[in-house]
Amino acid sequence: MGQRNQLLTMSNIDKVFNGNVQALKDLNLTVNQGDFISLLGPSGCGKSTALRLIAGLMRQTSGQIAWNGGLNDGDLGVVFQEPTLMPWATVEQNVWLPHRLRGKSLTEVRGEIMWALKMVGLENFQRSYPRELSGGMKMRVSIARALVTQPRLILMDEPFAALDEITRHKLNNDLLKLRDKLKCTVIFVTHSVFESVFLSDRIVVMAARPGRVSAEVNVDAPYPRTEAFRTSADYAELCRKASDALHGAMNQHGERASA
Numbered sequence: 001m002g003q004r005n006q007l008l009t010m011s012n013i014d015k016v017f018n019g020n021v022q023a024l025k026d027l028n029l030t031v032n033q034g035d036f037i038s039l040l041g042p043s044g045c046g047k048s049t050a051l052r053l054i055a056g057l058m059r060q061t062s063g064q065i066a067w068n069g070g071l072n073d074g075d076l077g078v079v080f081q082e083p084t085l086m087p088w089a090t091v092e093q094n095v096w097l098p099h100r101l102r103g104k105s106l107t108e109v110r111g112e113i114m115w116a117l118k119m120v121g122l123e124n125f126q127r128s129y130p131r132e133l134s135g136g137m138k139m140r141v142s143i144a145r146a147l148v149t150q151p152r153l154i155l156m157d158e159p160f161a162a163l164d165e166i167t168r169h170k171l172n173n174d175l176l177k178l179r180d181k182l183k184c185t186v187i188f189v190t191h192s193v194f195e196s197v198f199l200s201d202r203i204v205v206m207a208a209r210p211g212r213v214s215a216e217v218n219v220d221a222p223y224p225r226t227e228a229f230r231t232s233a234d235y236a237e238l239c240r241k242a243s244d245a246l247h248g249a250m251n252q253h254g255e256r257a258s259a
């Protein structure tokens, strides 16, 4: 793989809540165009906080987030753990939301909505309501909504954590296909070593109290990744490596906590 251009840089990021909860301390992270990065770490290490800072949903207490080429409208798509769909609106109307908030009519962007639904395999469900869909399908709608503006960066906060394992594997496979088609950059928050190894090319392991980057694991396995990769010795070895890094991060926490 060739040298990738930088997309964004987070430098010396601190985030303190309510004057005394230090969620992040001196977090440094460079994201390159085309990266699939997983943020992996124990509960409370600040993964969601880091993602929300990148999304601009909150501001850091200190430090800088710099975007190469600036951040334009529609450059970011965000997917949360819950699909957060409007139950009274159809699939099509739900996916319309980011454009609607920008003042565009449904007719004007119907082509883009259908493109996004096709990307997630739901092109025949545009008139359905969320209650008529399975958990996995609702999550696909949520992903289509994040894709509809054709963002450069997709931020995903444990999007598949609430799904059963078979559905989760399927959506992991589909997400990689999608990323291959769109050539977008993804930052993916997860608790799962297995999921992080399957999906990403870089795993950023975070430690808690205060939240910071503890280690980085490069997943040197080629894409496309298939079921054969999931059952390979290489995958098992990479999972062991990521798991060791995670335990290292948790021990750092323990040492600090008991110091």
Ligand SMILES: Nc1ncnc2c1ncn2[C@@H]1O[C@H](COP(=O)(O)OP(=O)(O)OP(=O)(O)O)[C@@H](O)[C@H]1O
Pocket: 017, 018, 021, 022, 023, 041, 042, 043, 044, 045, 046, 047, 048, 049, 050, 191, 211
């Ligand atoms: N709005 C908030 N107000 C006060 N404290 C907060 C707020 N959001 C997060 N925190 C605290 O900041 C720390 C980091 O939280 P964050 O949700 O980012 O961690 P996380 O790694 O995503 O956790 P999890 O894996 O459990 O979702 C935690 O101690 C949390 O309690």
